[in-house]
Each structure stands twice: as structure tokens, then as C-alpha cells.
Amino acid sequence: xxxxxxxxxxxxxxxxxxxxxxxxxxxxxxxxxxxxxxxxxxxxxxxxxxxxxxxxxxxxxxxxxxxxxxxxxxxxxxxxxxxxxxxxxxxxxxxxxxxxxxxxxxxxxxxxxxxxxxxxxxxxxxxxxxxxxxxxxxxxxxx
Amino acid sequence: xxxxxxxxxxxxxxxxxxxxxxxxxxxxxxxxxxxxxxxxxxxxxxxxxxxxxxxxxxxxxxxxxxxxxxxxxxxxxxxxxxxxxxxxxxxxxxxxxxxxxxxxxxxxxxxxxxxxxxxxxxxxxxxxxxxxxxxxxxxxxxxxxxxxxxx
Numbered sequence: 001x002x003x004x005x006x007x008x009x010x011x012x013x014x015x016x017x018x019x020x021x022x023x024x025x026x027x028x029x030x031x032x033x034x035x036x037x038x039x040x041x042x043x044x045x046x047x048x049x050x051x052x053x054x055x056x057x058x059x060x061x062x063x064x065x066x067x068x069x070x071x072x073x074x075x076x077x078x079x080x081x082x083x084x085x086x087x088x089x090x091x092x093x094x095x096x097x098x099x100x101x102x103x104x105x106x107x108x109x110x111x112x113x114x115x116x117x118x119x120x121x122x123x124x125x126x127x128x129x130x131x132x133x134x135x136x137x138x139x140x141x142x143x
Numbered sequence: 144x145x146x147x148x149x150x151x152x153x154x155x156x157x158x159x160x161x162x163x164x165x166x167x168x169x170x171x172x173x174x175x176x177x178x179x180x181x182x183x184x185x186x187x188x189x190x191x192x193x194x195x196x197x198x199x200x201x202x203x204x205x206x207x208x209x210x211x212x213x214x215x216x217x218x219x220x221x222x223x224x225x226x227x228x229x230x231x232x233x234x235x236x237x238x239x240x241x242x243x244x245x246x247x248x249x250x251x252x253x254x255x256x257x258x259x260x261x262x263x264x265x266x267x268x269x270x271x272x273x274x275x276x277x278x279x280x281x282x283x284x285x286x287x288x289x290x291x292x293x294x
């Protein structure tokens with residue numbers, strides 16, 4: 001909790017109007033299915049999305065490192081005898097047997113595009129909130 | 144407007160099929176991302192007996208970002224300001240796409256049962272809640288009676 005007093009002074013009363021205004025600030029409305037075709041938007045922190053050319057060097061390095069770490073997260077075929085989750089908690093669509101899913105170190109699985117979209121915003125497991133980078137480093141140590 | 148994601152359709156269907164006890168959430172007729180919410184004040188809280196209206200909006204990139212939720216009914220609570228904005232970690236930095244409309248509303252109901260004056264949004268309310276809890280609770284009951292009943 002906390003941080004609630006920060007930057008709340010200029011917030012709008014209406015949620016709908018607030019939403020319209022924030023999409024104006026992002027230059028174009030972000031639609032998960034189509035934003036990849038346009039100027040890519042990156043999230044140095046979860047609530048702060050900016051086009052690639054508006055990131056600081058430090059933020060670019062952090063994002064590049066994250067993309068590098070994501071490549072270490074295995075992608076395997078979904079197997080309903082191993083995975084107890086029947087659906088991806090992000091899109092709520094049922095997994096199909098043999099479909100590619102990404103495994104996080106905590107063994108939670110998601111559709112690759114669903115989890116990659118989230119990991120680019122926050123490097124944590126949506127289900128257990130475990131930080132993915134810490135868990136990755138631990139698994140290197142033990143191997 | 145882009146087509147409604149399957150997740151929003153599923154969540155809405157499940158909310159209708161298995162409503163959360165003490166909470167109603169109905170999508171707006173003209174905007175399926177906007178929900179009219181009513182939360183009943185929890186038992187043994189100063190908000191007991193009240194019906195609190197809220198609005199909930201699912202932003203374009205939901206569930207990658209949290210729903211936007213606001214109390215419409217006036218409420219005397221240290222973590223809810225006079226515009227109805229709510230100080231709740233899962234609506235801000237602790238949001239996860241594994242959370243849902245259902246879990247968000249349950250958390251708000253829980254916040255009514257357990258006000259947290261050490262993490263205030265409404266400073267004057269939080270201050271009184273810390274100095275004189277009895278009077279703060281009396282105010283909360285009074286506001287509940289005045290604004291959250293018979294409307």
C-alpha cells in the first residue's frame with residue numbers, strides 16, 4: 001500500500017474522461033492485438049508506458065536485459081496431465097493440448113503472448129507475485 | 144471501438160452466474176467496459192446497513208492494467224477520499240492480471256471492514272481515526288445513514 005497521495009491532484013473525477021485523456025497522452029490508443037504494428041510502447045514501470053524513442057538510456061538497458069532474461073524462460077507444449085490449470089488466467093481461454101505455453105520458474109504457465117505482454121510491464125508471476133529475475137538467478141545457483 | 148476481449152465477456156458471464164455475496168456489478172447497456180456496482184456495508188463495520196454505489200471501468204489494456212474504481216456514494220473512510228477515489232494497493236502497484244473484477248470488489252469490501260488509517264488517502268478522516276477512533280466510527284455511521292440508506 002502507499003503512494004496514494006502522489007500525483008493525485010490533477011486526476012479527473014470521471015473515470016471515463018480520465019481514460020480518454022490518458023490515451024491522448026499515449027499518442028495512440030493501445031490495443032493489445034494491434035499495438036505491435038505501430039510504434040512499440042515499453043513499460044519501464046507497470047503504469048508508465050512510453051514509445052521506445054522516449055525512454056532514457058537506463059530504461060532501455062533495463063528493458064533489454066529483461067527481454068534477454070525472458071528468453072531463458074522455457075516454452076513447452078501444454079500437457080493436461082502435468083498442468084493443473086485448465087485455462088490461462090490472463091486471457092481466460094482454455095489451454096489446448098500441445099499448445100505452446102511459457103513456464104515461469106515458479107512453474108505457473110501461461111500463453112506465451114499473454115505472459116510476455118505482462119512481463120514487459122512487470123517482471124513478476126501474475127499468480128504468485130514471485131519476482132521472475134530473482135527466481136531465475138536462484139535456479140542458476142542451484143544448477 | 145475494438146471488439147470486446149473474450150476475458151471481459153467471460154468475467155461478466157461468471158459475475159452474473161455466480162454473484163459475489165453482498166456485491167452487485169452490472170455492465171452498462173451502452174458500454175460493456177463500464178460497470179454499475181453496489182456494495183453492501185459489511186456486518187460489524189460502521190458501514191453496516193448501507194448500500195454504496197461505485198463505478199468500475201475496464202481500461203483498453205485490461206487485464207494488463209487494473210480496473211478503475213470509484214465510490215459514487217459519499218463515504219467516511221480513511222482510505223477513500225472525497226471524490227470517491229480508493230487507496231488500495233491492488234488497484235495501483237500490486238495489480239496482477241490474475242486478479243479479476245470479482246477479486247477487486249471483494250478487496251474493496253474487505254477495506255470497508257478493515258480501514259487502514261496509517262495509509263491514508265483522506266488525511267483528515269485518517270487523522271481523526273487515529274486520535275479518536277470512537278468519534279471517527281460515529282461519523283462513519285452517521286454518513287452511512289445519511290448517504291447510503293434509502294436511496
